[in-house]
Amino acid sequence: METSRKGQWLSVLICVVLLLKAEGVPVGITFVETAVAKGAVCLDGSPPAYHFHKGSGAGINNWIVHFEGGGWCNNVTSCLSRRDTRLGSSKKMDTQLSFSGFFSNSKKFNPDFYDWNRIKVRYCDGSSFTGDVEAVDPATNLHFRGARVFTAVVDDLLAKGMKNAQNVWDIDGLAAILNCDRFKSLLPRTTKVKCLADAGYFINVKDVSGAQRIEEFYSQVVQTHGSAKNLPTSCTSRLRPGLCFFPQNVVSQISTPIFFVNAAYDSWQIKNILAPGAADPHGTWRECKLDIKKCSSNQLSVMQVFRTDFLRAFGAVGNSPSKGHFIDGCYAHCQTGTQETWLRNDSPVLGSTTIAKAVGDWYYDRKPFKQIDCAYPCNPTCHNRIFE
Numbered sequence: 056m057e058t059s060r061k062g063q064w065l066s067v068l069i070c071v072v073l074l075l076k077a078e079g080v081p082v083g084i085t086f087v088e089t090a091v092a093k094g095a096v097c098l099d100g101s102p103p104a105y106h107f108h109k110g111s112g113a114g115i116n117n118w119i120v121h122f123e124g125g126g127w128c129n130n131v132t133s134c135l136s137r138r139d140t141r142l143g144s145s146k147k148m149d150t151q152l153s154f155s156g157f158f159s160n161s162k163k164f165n166p167d168f169y170d171w172n173r174i175k176v177r178y179c180d181g182s183s184f185t186g187d188v189e190a191v192d193p194a195t196n197l198h199f200r201g202a203r204v205f206t207a208v209v210d211d212l213l214a215k216g217m218k219n220a221q222n223v224w225d226i227d228g229l230a231a232i233l234n235c236d237r238f239k240s241l242l243p244r245t246t247k248v249k250c251l252a253d254a255g256y257f258i259n260v261k262d263v264s265g266a267q268r269i270e271e272f273y274s275q276v277v278q279t280h281g282s283a284k285n286l287p288t289s290c291t292s293r294l295r296p297g298l299c300f301f302p303q304n305v306v307s308q309i310s311t312p313i314f315f316v317n318a319a320y321d322s323w324q325i326k327n328i329l330a331p332g333a334a335d336p337h338g339t340w341r342e343c344k345l346d347i348k349k350c351s352s353n354q355l356s357v358m359q360v361f362r363t364d365f366l367r368a369f370g371a372v373g374n375s376p377s378k379g380h381f382i383d384g385c386y387a388h389c390q391t392g393t394q395e396t397w398l399r400n401d402s403p404v405l406g407s408t409t410i411a412k413a414v415g416d417w418y419y420d421r422k423p424f425k426q427i428d429c430a431y432p433c434n435p436t437c438h439n440r441i442f443e
Contacts, residue, residue, distance in 0.1 A: 079153040079154040079155030079156075079158065079159055079394070080108065080153065080154050080155075080159075080160055081151040081152070081153055081154075082106040082107070082108045082151060082152055082153075082154055082173075082175075083106065083150060083151055084104050084105070084106055084145075084148060084149070084150045084151065084152075084177075085104060085105055085106065085107055086102045086103075086104045086145060087102050087103045087104065087105070087207055087208055087211050088102050089207075089211070090102050090103050090203075090204065090207035090208070090211070093203060093207055094189075094198075094200055094203055095200055095203035095204045095206065095207035095208075096198050096200050096203075096204070097143055097144050097145055097179035097180060097198065097200075097204070098128075098134055098137055098138045098143035098144065098179060098180060098181060098197055098198055098199075099138045099139065099143055099144040099146070099196065099197075099198070100191075100196060100198050101144050101145040101146050101179075102145055103145060103176070103177065103179065103204045103207060103208055104145040104148055104176075104177045104179075105174050105175060105176040105177060105208060105212075106151075106152045106154075106174065106175045106177075107172070107173075107174050107212075107215075108154055108158070108160065108172070108173045108174075109172055110170050110171045110172035110173070111170050112170050113170060114168070114169070114170030114171040114172070115170075115172070116216075116219055116220055116221045116222075117168075117170075117171040117172065117220065117221060117222040117223070118171060118172045118173075118174065118212070118217050118220045118222070118223045118224070119157070119158065119168060119171050119172065119173045119174065119223075119224040119226060120174045120176065120209075120212065120217075120223065120224065120225055120226065120238075121157075121158065121173075121174065121175045121176065121224075121226040121227065121392075122176045122178065122184060122205070122225070122226070122227040122230045122231065122234075123175060123176060123177050123178035123227070124178060124183075124227060124228040124229070124230065124254075124255070124389075125142045125178040125181075126142070126181075127181050127182060127183065127272075127273075127276045128143075128181035128182075128276070128279070129272050129275035129276045129279055130275055130279055131192075131195055131197065131279070133181075134181055134195075134197050134199075134279065135195060135197065137181055138195075138196075138197060141177070141179070142178060142179060142181065143179050143180075143181065144179060145177065145179060148177055148179075152175055154173060154175070155392065155393060155394045155397075156391055156392045156393050156394050156396070156397035156398070157226070157391040157392060157397055157411070157414070158173045158175065158392065159394065159397075160173075164394055164397070164398055164399070165397070165398065165411065166398075166411070166415070167411070167414075167415030167418070167419065168224075168415070171222075171224075172216070172217075174212060176208050179204070180199070180200060180201030180204055180280075181199075181201070181276075181280070182199065182201040182202075182276060182279075182280035182282055183201065183227075183228075183229045183230040183233055183234075183300075184201040184202060184204060184205040184230045184233075184234055185201055185202055185230075185233060185234070185277075185280065185282035185285045185286060186199040186200060186201040186202060186279075186280030186281055186282050186285070187199065187200060187201070187202040187203055187280075187281050187282075187284065187285060188200070188280065188281040199279065199280040199281060201280065201282075202282075202285040205230075205234060205237075205238075206241065209238065209241045209242075210241075213241070213242070217242070218242075218243060220242065220243075220246050221246065221247065222246070222247045222418075223242060223246055223247070223248045223249075224249060224250070224251060224418070225238040225239075225248065225249075225250045225251070226250070226251045226252075226253065226391070227252065227253070227255060228252060228253055228254050228255030228389070229252070229255040229257060229300070229302070230255070231250045231251060231252040231253075231255055231313070232250075232252045232255050232256070232302045232305065232306060232309070232313070233286060233287070233300070233305065235250035235309050235311045235313055236287070236309060236310055236311050237285075238250065238311075239311045248311055248312075249311065249312040249313065249314065249418055250309075250311055250312070250313040250314070251313070251314045251315075251316065251391070251414065252302070252313060252314070252315050252316070252317075253316045253317075253389055253390060253391045253392070254316070254317055254318070254321060254323065254387075254388045254389045254390070255302065255315075255317070256302045256303075256315060256317045256321075256365070256368070256369060257269070257300075257301065257302065257324060257328065258301065258302075258303060258324065258328070258364060258365050258368040259298070259301045259303065259368070260328065260329065260361065260364050262328065262329055262330060262331055262333075262334040263329060263330050263334050263335060263340065263357065264333075264334035264335075266333075266334060268328075268331060268333065268334070269328045270297065270298070273297045273298075273300040273301065274295065274296075274297025274298075275297075276297075276300065277296045277297045277299075277300060278296075278297070282296065282300075283296035283299075286299040286300070286305075287299060287305045287308060287309075289305070289308035290304050290305045290308070301368075302368075302371070303368040303369070303371040304371070306371050306372050306373075306378075307371055307372070307373055309378075310377075311377075312377040312378065313377070313378055313379075314378070314379040314380065314381075314414060314417050314418075314424075315369075315372065315378070315379070315380040315381070315382070316380070316381045316390055316391055316410055316414070317365075317369075317380070317381075317382050317383075318382075318383055318384070318385045318386065318387040318388065318390070319362045319365050319366065319382055319383065319384050319385075319427070319428065319430075319431075320347070320358055320361070320362060320384065320385065320386045320387075320431055321365070321387070321388050322344075322386050322387055322388045322440045322442075323388040324361075324365075324388075325344060325358060325361065325386070326344045329357070329358070329361050330343075330344060330357075340354065344442070345441065345442040346439075346441045346442070347386040347431070347439050348439070355431075358431070359430060359431075362384075362430060362431070366382075366427065369382065369427075374425075376423065378425075379413070379417040379423060379424045379425055380424070380425050380426070380427070381405060381408075381410055381413045381414070381424065381426060382426070382427040382428060383403050383405060383428045383434060383437065384428035384429055384430055384431050384432075384433060384434045384437065385403060385428075385431075385434065385437035385438065385439055386431070386437070386439040386440055387403075387437070387438060387439065387440050388440065390403070390410055390438075391410060391414070395438055396410065396438050397409070397410055397411050398410070398411035398412075401436070401438075402436070402438075403434065403436045403437055403438060404436050405426040405428055405434075406426065408424070408426075413426075
Protein backbone atom coordinates (compact mmCIF):
# COMPACT_ATOMS: atom_id res chain seq x y z
CA MET A 56 0.00 0.00 0.00
CA GLU A 57 1.49 3.30 -1.07
CA THR A 58 3.40 5.57 1.29
CA SER A 59 0.90 8.40 0.79
CA ARG A 60 -1.57 6.41 2.84
CA LYS A 61 0.66 6.00 5.86
CA GLY A 62 -1.07 8.81 7.73
CA GLN A 63 -4.41 7.09 7.41
CA TRP A 64 -3.05 3.77 8.65
CA LEU A 65 -1.20 5.40 11.50
CA SER A 66 -4.26 7.31 12.62
CA VAL A 67 -6.19 4.10 13.07
CA LEU A 68 -5.27 2.78 16.48
CA ILE A 69 -6.72 -0.69 16.44
CA CYS A 70 -8.51 -1.38 19.72
CA VAL A 71 -6.09 0.80 21.65
CA VAL A 72 -8.09 4.02 21.91
CA LEU A 73 -11.18 2.07 22.86
CA LEU A 74 -9.32 0.63 25.83
CA LEU A 75 -8.31 4.02 27.24
CA LYS A 76 -11.71 4.75 28.75
CA ALA A 77 -11.94 6.24 32.23
CA GLU A 78 -14.55 3.70 33.31
CA GLY A 79 -11.98 1.10 34.46
CA VAL A 80 -9.24 0.79 37.03
CA PRO A 81 -5.92 2.55 36.17
CA VAL A 82 -2.92 0.20 35.98
CA GLY A 83 0.72 1.30 35.90
CA ILE A 84 3.33 0.36 33.32
CA THR A 85 6.16 -2.18 33.67
CA PHE A 86 9.20 -1.98 31.39
CA VAL A 87 10.94 -5.26 30.51
CA GLU A 88 14.47 -3.90 30.76
CA THR A 89 16.05 -7.37 30.60
CA ALA A 90 14.65 -7.82 27.09
CA VAL A 91 17.03 -5.25 25.62
CA ALA A 92 20.04 -7.57 25.94
CA LYS A 93 18.11 -10.15 23.91
CA GLY A 94 17.42 -7.66 21.16
CA ALA A 95 13.73 -7.77 22.04
CA VAL A 96 12.91 -4.11 21.58
CA CYS A 97 10.45 -1.64 20.10
CA LEU A 98 11.03 -0.01 16.72
CA ASP A 99 13.24 2.65 18.34
CA GLY A 100 15.25 0.19 20.44
CA SER A 101 13.46 0.92 23.71
CA PRO A 102 12.36 -1.97 25.97
CA PRO A 103 8.94 -3.57 25.61
CA ALA A 104 6.33 -2.84 28.25
CA TYR A 105 3.10 -4.10 29.76
CA HIS A 106 0.50 -3.26 32.39
CA PHE A 107 -0.12 -5.91 35.06
CA HIS A 108 -3.15 -5.99 37.37
CA LYS A 109 -2.65 -8.83 39.83
CA GLY A 110 -5.38 -11.38 40.40
CA SER A 111 -6.83 -12.43 43.72
CA GLY A 112 -8.58 -15.26 45.52
CA ALA A 113 -9.61 -18.16 43.30
CA GLY A 114 -8.20 -16.38 40.26
CA ILE A 115 -4.65 -16.03 41.52
CA ASN A 116 -3.33 -18.77 39.20
CA ASN A 117 -5.33 -17.70 36.17
CA TRP A 118 -3.99 -15.25 33.60
CA ILE A 119 -5.30 -13.06 30.78
CA VAL A 120 -2.51 -11.83 28.51
CA HIS A 121 -3.68 -9.25 26.00
CA PHE A 122 -1.26 -8.33 23.22
CA GLU A 123 -2.28 -4.86 22.11
CA GLY A 124 -3.09 -4.08 18.48
CA GLY A 125 -2.32 -0.93 16.51
CA GLY A 126 -1.96 -1.55 12.78
CA TRP A 127 1.28 -2.15 10.91
CA CYS A 128 4.09 -0.37 9.11
CA ASN A 129 5.06 -1.72 5.72
CA ASN A 130 8.31 0.04 4.83
CA VAL A 131 11.08 2.19 6.30
CA THR A 132 9.14 5.41 5.75
CA SER A 133 5.99 4.29 7.52
CA CYS A 134 7.98 2.62 10.31
CA LEU A 135 9.92 5.84 10.86
CA SER A 136 6.58 7.62 11.23
CA ARG A 137 5.71 5.23 14.07
CA ARG A 138 9.14 5.03 15.68
CA ASP A 139 8.78 8.10 17.87
CA THR A 140 5.17 7.46 18.89
CA ARG A 141 3.68 5.08 21.44
CA LEU A 142 3.28 2.57 18.60
CA GLY A 143 7.04 2.45 18.16
CA SER A 144 8.58 3.46 21.46
CA SER A 145 7.90 2.61 25.09
CA LYS A 146 9.29 6.06 25.92
CA LYS A 147 6.12 7.54 24.42
CA MET A 148 3.58 5.25 26.07
CA ASP A 149 1.09 6.33 28.69
CA THR A 150 2.31 5.21 32.09
CA GLN A 151 -1.19 4.13 33.07
CA LEU A 152 -3.97 2.34 31.21
CA SER A 153 -7.57 1.90 32.26
CA PHE A 154 -8.80 -1.71 32.43
CA SER A 155 -12.46 -2.36 31.61
CA GLY A 156 -14.64 -4.91 29.85
CA PHE A 157 -12.85 -8.26 29.67
CA PHE A 158 -10.13 -6.73 31.85
CA SER A 159 -12.38 -5.29 34.57
CA ASN A 160 -11.85 -6.29 38.20
CA SER A 161 -15.57 -5.94 38.89
CA LYS A 162 -17.51 -9.16 39.42
CA LYS A 163 -20.64 -7.40 38.21
CA PHE A 164 -19.12 -6.35 34.90
CA ASN A 165 -16.74 -9.29 34.33
CA PRO A 166 -18.15 -12.23 36.32
CA ASP A 167 -16.00 -15.01 34.85
CA PHE A 168 -12.60 -13.33 34.83
CA TYR A 169 -12.65 -10.39 37.27
CA ASP A 170 -10.21 -12.00 39.73
CA TRP A 171 -7.69 -13.26 37.16
CA ASN A 172 -4.24 -11.76 36.64
CA ARG A 173 -4.77 -9.34 33.76
CA ILE A 174 -1.95 -8.10 31.54
CA LYS A 175 -1.96 -5.73 28.59
CA VAL A 176 1.20 -5.98 26.53
CA ARG A 177 1.92 -2.75 24.67
CA TYR A 178 2.38 -2.85 20.91
CA CYS A 179 5.45 -1.15 19.50
CA ASP A 180 6.83 -3.28 16.66
CA GLY A 181 4.41 -2.77 13.76
CA SER A 182 4.28 -6.44 12.70
CA SER A 183 1.73 -8.08 15.01
CA PHE A 184 4.65 -9.50 17.01
CA THR A 185 6.03 -11.49 14.04
CA GLY A 186 9.13 -9.57 12.90
CA ASP A 187 12.77 -10.50 13.44
CA VAL A 188 15.56 -8.78 11.51
CA GLU A 189 19.00 -8.87 13.13
CA ALA A 190 20.54 -5.95 11.25
CA VAL A 191 19.84 -2.39 12.33
CA ASP A 192 20.48 0.41 9.86
CA PRO A 193 22.29 3.16 11.81
CA ALA A 194 20.74 5.75 9.51
CA THR A 195 17.24 4.93 10.77
CA ASN A 196 17.87 3.02 14.02
CA LEU A 197 14.81 0.91 13.22
CA HIS A 198 14.55 -2.43 15.01
CA PHE A 199 12.24 -5.06 13.52
CA ARG A 200 11.97 -7.40 16.49
CA GLY A 201 8.30 -8.09 17.21
CA ALA A 202 8.72 -11.86 17.55
CA ARG A 203 11.51 -11.38 20.09
CA VAL A 204 9.35 -8.95 22.05
CA PHE A 205 6.59 -11.56 22.17
CA THR A 206 8.91 -14.22 23.60
CA ALA A 207 10.67 -11.88 26.02
CA VAL A 208 7.40 -10.64 27.51
CA VAL A 209 6.04 -14.16 27.94
CA ASP A 210 9.32 -15.21 29.59
CA ASP A 211 9.07 -12.26 31.98
CA LEU A 212 5.49 -13.16 32.90
CA LEU A 213 6.43 -16.80 33.44
CA ALA A 214 9.08 -15.66 35.90
CA LYS A 215 6.47 -13.54 37.69
CA GLY A 216 4.18 -16.48 38.33
CA MET A 217 2.60 -17.48 35.03
CA LYS A 218 4.67 -20.67 35.10
CA ASN A 219 2.25 -21.83 37.81
CA ALA A 220 -0.85 -20.86 35.86
CA GLN A 221 -3.80 -23.21 35.69
CA ASN A 222 -5.75 -21.26 33.07
CA VAL A 223 -4.51 -18.71 30.53
CA TRP A 224 -6.11 -16.55 27.84
CA ASP A 225 -4.05 -15.19 24.95
CA ILE A 226 -5.99 -12.23 23.55
CA ASP A 227 -5.41 -9.89 20.64
CA GLY A 228 -6.63 -9.18 17.17
CA LEU A 229 -4.59 -10.59 14.30
CA ALA A 230 -1.65 -11.45 16.58
CA ALA A 231 -3.79 -13.89 18.56
CA ILE A 232 -4.46 -15.80 15.36
CA LEU A 233 -0.89 -15.76 14.06
CA ASN A 234 0.72 -16.52 17.42
CA CYS A 235 -1.85 -18.70 19.22
CA ASP A 236 -0.02 -22.03 18.93
CA ARG A 237 3.31 -20.32 19.56
CA PHE A 238 1.98 -18.79 22.77
CA LYS A 239 0.78 -22.16 24.01
CA SER A 240 4.17 -23.73 23.24
CA LEU A 241 5.86 -21.29 25.64
CA LEU A 242 3.71 -22.32 28.61
CA PRO A 243 3.80 -25.50 30.71
CA ARG A 244 1.99 -28.42 29.10
CA THR A 245 -0.31 -28.71 32.12
CA THR A 246 -1.70 -25.20 31.64
CA LYS A 247 -5.10 -24.84 29.98
CA VAL A 248 -4.54 -22.30 27.21
CA LYS A 249 -7.13 -20.77 24.92
CA CYS A 250 -6.94 -17.82 22.55
CA LEU A 251 -9.37 -15.06 21.70
CA ALA A 252 -9.18 -12.95 18.55
CA ASP A 253 -11.13 -9.72 18.90
CA ALA A 254 -11.56 -7.91 15.57
CA GLY A 255 -8.58 -9.74 14.11
CA TYR A 256 -10.15 -11.50 11.15
CA PHE A 257 -8.89 -9.26 8.36
CA ILE A 258 -9.91 -10.47 4.92
CA ASN A 259 -8.27 -10.33 1.52
CA VAL A 260 -10.65 -8.37 -0.71
CA LYS A 261 -10.42 -5.72 -3.39
CA ASP A 262 -11.26 -2.15 -2.46
CA VAL A 263 -14.01 -0.07 -4.07
CA SER A 264 -11.68 0.90 -6.93
CA GLY A 265 -10.95 -2.75 -7.72
CA ALA A 266 -7.39 -2.72 -6.38
CA GLN A 267 -5.98 -5.45 -4.13
CA ARG A 268 -4.25 -2.98 -1.81
CA ILE A 269 -4.40 -4.95 1.43
CA GLU A 270 -2.71 -7.98 -0.14
CA GLU A 271 0.15 -5.83 -1.40
CA PHE A 272 0.38 -4.04 1.94
CA TYR A 273 0.64 -7.26 3.97
CA SER A 274 3.30 -8.59 1.61
CA GLN A 275 5.33 -5.45 2.26
CA VAL A 276 4.86 -5.79 6.04
CA VAL A 277 6.14 -9.37 5.97
CA GLN A 278 9.10 -8.43 3.76
CA THR A 279 10.11 -5.37 5.80
CA HIS A 280 9.92 -7.12 9.16
CA GLY A 281 11.33 -10.49 8.12
CA SER A 282 8.15 -12.10 9.41
CA ALA A 283 8.01 -15.14 7.13
CA LYS A 284 9.99 -17.40 9.46
CA ASN A 285 7.59 -16.66 12.32
CA LEU A 286 4.36 -17.28 10.42
CA PRO A 287 2.66 -20.69 10.55
CA THR A 288 4.65 -23.12 8.40
CA SER A 289 1.42 -24.89 7.51
CA CYS A 290 0.69 -21.77 5.45
CA THR A 291 4.13 -20.61 4.27
CA SER A 292 4.88 -24.09 2.92
CA ARG A 293 2.11 -23.65 0.33
CA LEU A 294 1.49 -19.90 -0.08
CA ARG A 295 3.51 -16.71 -0.41
CA PRO A 296 4.35 -15.45 3.11
CA GLY A 297 2.34 -12.24 2.68
CA LEU A 298 -0.81 -14.29 2.20
CA CYS A 299 -0.15 -15.97 5.54
CA PHE A 300 -0.99 -12.72 7.32
CA PHE A 301 -4.62 -13.34 6.37
CA PRO A 302 -6.49 -15.44 8.96
CA GLN A 303 -8.45 -17.27 6.26
CA ASN A 304 -5.19 -18.94 5.20
CA VAL A 305 -4.04 -20.07 8.65
CA VAL A 306 -7.03 -20.70 10.94
CA SER A 307 -7.74 -24.23 9.84
CA GLN A 308 -4.35 -25.34 11.15
CA ILE A 309 -4.54 -23.70 14.60
CA SER A 310 -4.51 -26.54 17.13
CA THR A 311 -5.00 -24.45 20.28
CA PRO A 312 -8.66 -23.69 21.09
CA ILE A 313 -9.58 -20.24 19.81
CA PHE A 314 -12.66 -18.00 19.96
CA PHE A 315 -13.43 -15.22 17.47
CA VAL A 316 -15.30 -12.01 18.27
CA ASN A 317 -15.84 -9.92 15.16
CA ALA A 318 -18.29 -7.58 13.52
CA ALA A 319 -19.31 -8.69 10.04
CA TYR A 320 -19.15 -5.00 9.10
CA ASP A 321 -15.84 -4.40 10.83
CA SER A 322 -15.51 -0.62 10.87
CA TRP A 323 -11.72 -0.66 10.54
CA GLN A 324 -11.85 -2.92 7.53
CA ILE A 325 -14.61 -0.89 5.88
CA LYS A 326 -12.57 2.30 6.38
CA ASN A 327 -9.15 0.97 5.45
CA ILE A 328 -9.53 -2.14 3.32
CA LEU A 329 -12.84 -1.72 1.49
CA ALA A 330 -12.90 2.06 1.04
CA PRO A 331 -9.47 3.53 1.84
CA GLY A 332 -8.78 7.12 0.91
CA ALA A 333 -6.60 6.10 -2.03
CA ALA A 334 -9.56 4.25 -3.55
CA ASP A 335 -11.96 7.14 -2.90
CA PRO A 336 -10.18 10.30 -4.13
CA HIS A 337 -13.38 12.36 -4.20
CA GLY A 338 -14.37 11.44 -0.63
CA THR A 339 -17.63 9.78 -1.64
CA TRP A 340 -17.30 7.31 1.23
CA ARG A 341 -16.17 9.78 3.87
CA GLU A 342 -19.48 10.36 5.68
CA CYS A 343 -20.54 6.75 5.31
CA LYS A 344 -17.34 5.51 6.96
CA LEU A 345 -17.84 7.88 9.88
CA ASP A 346 -21.45 6.85 10.50
CA ILE A 347 -23.12 3.86 8.84
CA LYS A 348 -26.49 5.63 9.07
CA LYS A 349 -25.18 8.16 6.56
CA CYS A 350 -24.41 5.53 3.92
CA SER A 351 -26.29 5.65 0.64
CA SER A 352 -28.26 2.65 -0.57
CA ASN A 353 -25.50 1.88 -3.06
CA GLN A 354 -22.85 2.05 -0.34
CA LEU A 355 -24.89 -0.22 1.90
CA SER A 356 -25.15 -2.68 -0.97
CA VAL A 357 -21.36 -2.67 -1.30
CA MET A 358 -21.07 -3.26 2.45
CA GLN A 359 -23.49 -6.19 2.22
CA VAL A 360 -21.19 -7.70 -0.38
CA PHE A 361 -18.30 -7.14 2.04
CA ARG A 362 -20.25 -9.05 4.71
CA THR A 363 -20.75 -11.90 2.26
CA ASP A 364 -17.02 -11.90 1.48
CA PHE A 365 -16.21 -11.80 5.19
CA LEU A 366 -18.44 -14.77 5.98
CA ARG A 367 -17.01 -16.70 3.05
CA ALA A 368 -13.48 -16.09 4.33
CA PHE A 369 -14.59 -16.90 7.87
CA GLY A 370 -15.77 -20.28 6.62
CA ALA A 371 -12.12 -21.37 6.77
CA VAL A 372 -12.54 -21.63 10.55
CA GLY A 373 -14.56 -24.79 9.99
CA ASN A 374 -16.66 -26.69 12.52
CA SER A 375 -14.01 -27.88 14.95
CA PRO A 376 -15.32 -28.15 18.53
CA SER A 377 -12.13 -26.39 19.65
CA LYS A 378 -13.29 -23.17 18.00
CA GLY A 379 -16.11 -20.76 18.82
CA HIS A 380 -17.36 -17.46 17.49
CA PHE A 381 -19.57 -14.44 18.09
CA ILE A 382 -20.02 -12.64 14.76
CA ASP A 383 -22.47 -9.77 15.10
CA GLY A 384 -24.00 -7.63 12.38
CA CYS A 385 -22.71 -4.37 13.82
CA TYR A 386 -20.52 -1.57 12.49
CA ALA A 387 -17.85 -1.95 15.14
CA HIS A 388 -14.23 -2.86 15.84
CA CYS A 389 -12.88 -4.34 19.09
CA GLN A 390 -15.73 -5.25 21.42
CA THR A 391 -14.19 -7.11 24.38
CA GLY A 392 -12.21 -4.25 25.92
CA THR A 393 -15.02 -1.75 26.45
CA GLN A 394 -17.72 -2.23 29.03
CA GLU A 395 -20.61 -1.16 26.82
CA THR A 396 -19.97 -3.95 24.33
CA TRP A 397 -18.58 -6.59 26.72
CA LEU A 398 -21.24 -6.68 29.43
CA ARG A 399 -23.78 -4.04 30.30
CA ASN A 400 -27.57 -3.83 30.33
CA ASP A 401 -27.55 -2.58 26.75
CA SER A 402 -24.67 -4.64 25.35
CA PRO A 403 -24.93 -6.33 21.95
CA VAL A 404 -26.45 -9.80 22.05
CA LEU A 405 -26.88 -12.71 19.70
CA GLY A 406 -30.13 -14.32 20.70
CA SER A 407 -30.05 -13.31 24.35
CA THR A 408 -26.33 -13.89 24.86
CA THR A 409 -23.77 -11.14 25.46
CA ILE A 410 -20.17 -11.39 24.35
CA ALA A 411 -19.10 -11.85 27.98
CA LYS A 412 -21.50 -14.74 28.48
CA ALA A 413 -20.55 -16.43 25.20
CA VAL A 414 -16.82 -16.16 25.92
CA GLY A 415 -17.15 -17.34 29.53
CA ASP A 416 -19.34 -20.31 28.63
CA TRP A 417 -16.92 -21.33 25.90
CA TYR A 418 -13.76 -21.00 27.98
CA TYR A 419 -15.13 -23.00 30.90
CA ASP A 420 -16.69 -25.60 28.58
CA ARG A 421 -20.16 -24.86 29.94
CA LYS A 422 -21.53 -24.77 26.41
CA PRO A 423 -20.23 -24.21 22.88
CA PHE A 424 -21.00 -20.94 21.13
CA LYS A 425 -20.98 -20.47 17.37
CA GLN A 426 -23.37 -17.81 16.17
CA ILE A 427 -23.44 -15.47 13.18
CA ASP A 428 -25.82 -12.52 13.22
CA CYS A 429 -28.29 -11.51 10.53
CA ALA A 430 -27.47 -8.68 8.12
CA TYR A 431 -27.43 -4.98 9.05
CA PRO A 432 -29.62 -3.34 10.30
CA CYS A 433 -31.43 -6.30 11.84
CA ASN A 434 -29.80 -6.28 15.31
CA PRO A 435 -31.21 -3.45 17.49
CA THR A 436 -28.66 -4.13 20.25
CA CYS A 437 -25.67 -3.11 18.12
CA HIS A 438 -23.39 -0.31 19.29
CA ASN A 439 -22.56 0.99 15.82
CA ARG A 440 -19.45 3.14 15.91
CA ILE A 441 -19.75 6.83 15.06
CA PHE A 442 -16.43 8.52 14.28
CA GLU A 443 -15.72 12.22 14.46
